[in-house]
Amino acid sequence: MFRLKGKAMLATALVPLLAMPGVAQDYGNFDGYTLRVKLIGGAQYEPLYSEISAWEEMTGATVEILSRQNHFELDREIKQDIAAGTLDWCVGSNHTSFAPQYGRIYVDLRDHISEDVLSDFVPRVLEHSTVDGRLVQLPRHSDVSNLFYIRSLYEDEANQQAFEAEYGYALTPPETWAQVADQANFFADPPDFYGTQYVGKDEAVVGRFYEMLVAEGGQLFNDDWEPTFNSEAGVRALDWFVDLYNSGAVPRGVPNYLWDDTGLGFASGSVALNLDWAGWSAFFNDPENSSVAGDVGLVRAPMGSAGVRTGWSGSHSFSITETCDNMEAAVSFVTFLTDHDRQMVEARNGLLPTRTQVWEDARAEFAADGRDFMVEVFDTYSASMAEDAFTPPLIPEWIEVSNVIWPRLQAAIVGDMTSQEALDAAAREASVIMEDAGYN
Amino acid sequence: MLRYLRTRQAKLTPILLLSPALFTMLFVVALPLVFSLYTSLTPYRLIRPETIEIFIGLRNYVRLFSDPDFWEVFGRTILFLLIALNLEFLFGLGIALLINRITWGQRTLRTIMMFPMMFSPVLVGFQFKFIFNDNIGVLNNALQSLGITDQAIPWLVDRELAMFSIIFAEVWMSTSVFAILLLAGLFAMPRDPLEAAKVDGCNSWQVFRHITLPFIMPFAFIAMTIRSLDVARAFDIVTVMTGGGPAGRTELLWTLIARTGYENARMGQANAMAYISTILSIAFTYFFFTKLVAARRFMGGAE
Incomplete structure (x- = not known):
């Protein structure tokens, strides 16, 4: 009996060891x-x-x-x-x-x-x-980024009726970036409340523009590594950022925002929709740090007009x-x-x-x-990492190219240039970098 | 013969004594300067060290001279220097005069006055970035709560306001440098001329204009010279607060050079920019030194 008990104990002790x-x-x-x-x-x-x-x-x-x-x-x-x-x-x-x-x-x-x-x-x-x-x-x-939103805004019946009356479809968490724009404009009440926000400088805004470009069916470069982001898809992608800025649906300071600003902005409860990485999720739902804790919803990053989801990763x-x-x-x-x-x-x-x-x-x-x-x-x-994620072009010139693109994106956003002018100028400068690097 | 050797030894002694300093200058100052001048004549890229061997003559300089964006940044940097240094001088002078007048708690105030200098520029940048944030920033919230405005003022985005915000942060951090040096000048000032002026019936403004100000101007020009060279510390403030944007509205030479040299890894081109900007530093230093000599001559200190 004692021996049996001893064997049983030994076997039990080994289970966690083998399982680790x-x-x-x-x-x-x-x-x-x-x-x-x-x-x-x-x-x-x-x-x-x-x-x-x-x-x-x-x-x-x-x-x-x-x-x-x-x-x-x-x-x-x-x-x-x-x-x-x-x-x-x-x-x-x-x-x-x-x-x-x-x-x-x-x-x-x-x-x-x-x-x-x-x-x-x-x-x-x-x-x-x-x-x-x-x-x-x-x-x-x-x-990779997905879309956080304030749930109670979508559950509010008055919001649902008013939105449907104005835009002709039901107020549900957005599936497309066009719907994000509608809903952001609907919720915005500056300077107290904004529909959405985006990072607006450095490689960060180039990444956001790039994923929107892909979602609109465009590409940064063609097969010969010539810049093609000043295409119609590129202009549509950039216009999304510009239009929201002009309509006041995003904070006026977004051209200067980086990741901390967007994360803290959403946690402050003054922004309805926020595309962000998973690292913020625990923070957003922590009552100590976030005024939207317990009221945060999450959907996969929406699609552009080409039916592709954004997934810069x-x-x-x-x-x-x-x-x-x-x-x-x-x-x-x-x-x-x-x-x-x-x-x-x-x-x-x-x-x-x-x-x-x-x-x-x-x-x-x-x-x-x-x-x-x-x-x-x-x-x-896990769904977006498995199905939507894509990287920027894995070429040594990426950071340098992004450094000529972001000031032009900002110029379009703050109204110094039209979207087409800004992208044409950025494409010209990117061409010089690619030519210097011996691509064409 | 012995005398000859002794004379020669006597002549060599100063050179021998100076040699540690000369070697230090050579290795720490001269060699890096010559090296960076050479790299500005190459297409040197940090990530491709072999490019340092390709000599391209003045091509980097020619590119820069025909680049309007670079000259816009150059002009903006001069404007930034002029406004920031003058404001720092005026505020520093005001603070120094006020502190000079008080008799109780002066040491404590002097210490408190130096607090902004103790912060690293990166921290100052973050501090003001969040103060000036348009949505969750303290300033806009205060203005809105007080009913002064119902708008979210884009402090770090608007063309004029963005430069103002950066200059504000820079002035906040560095005014105390002027204040400390000017205060030292005020402490060193003899009392006799002041008392004589008062006996002669001068009012406070006349005393300040004709006695105090000329006396402390040399101190002011020393502070200006130091600050005009040291002001590049504002690089961290600009990088953190706006990164030179939006759309290049707050781009200064230092942020442009750092991005070109490190992020884009084009060190050759960045060094060419740095050499052109050195002309700016030399011009400022020369100007302030000329003024310093003139100010000292005026108060009779030079002769």
């Missing part, structure tokens, strides 16, 4: 080695780094974080390292939009990470992490330098930071995982905890 995916993984032994890394810093990225000590304990190695800055600062530093030939570190944070600029300083991870490990990642995200056929990044979490990732002096340790480190348990840490904060299994496990955990809104968030974002 992290325990089975061997991250190697690098006793005494110091791994030098440059990581992206910022509130939403930091929780993952508290896990680094676990990797240090497992492997005996030490991690020296040389840099922990926002991505624009980090980008500047990496470019200086390339210029000065001082790539004396192993692992660096990277991003889909930035990766193509760095040429061949990072290794092809397919040569170092087994197909077994890579097959656990969402295939589309790995595809987005590939530059010139080389997998230069191991994606950490992804980013990118992933934060890790890369390993070609000059790394201990490739095994570096591979072990990036694999650890993107493994199942580490991605669960990020998913709990609302960041979108890049492993297929984590999507399911995080969703199940939210459902078990009764966090229904987070379940809805994960359902919506």
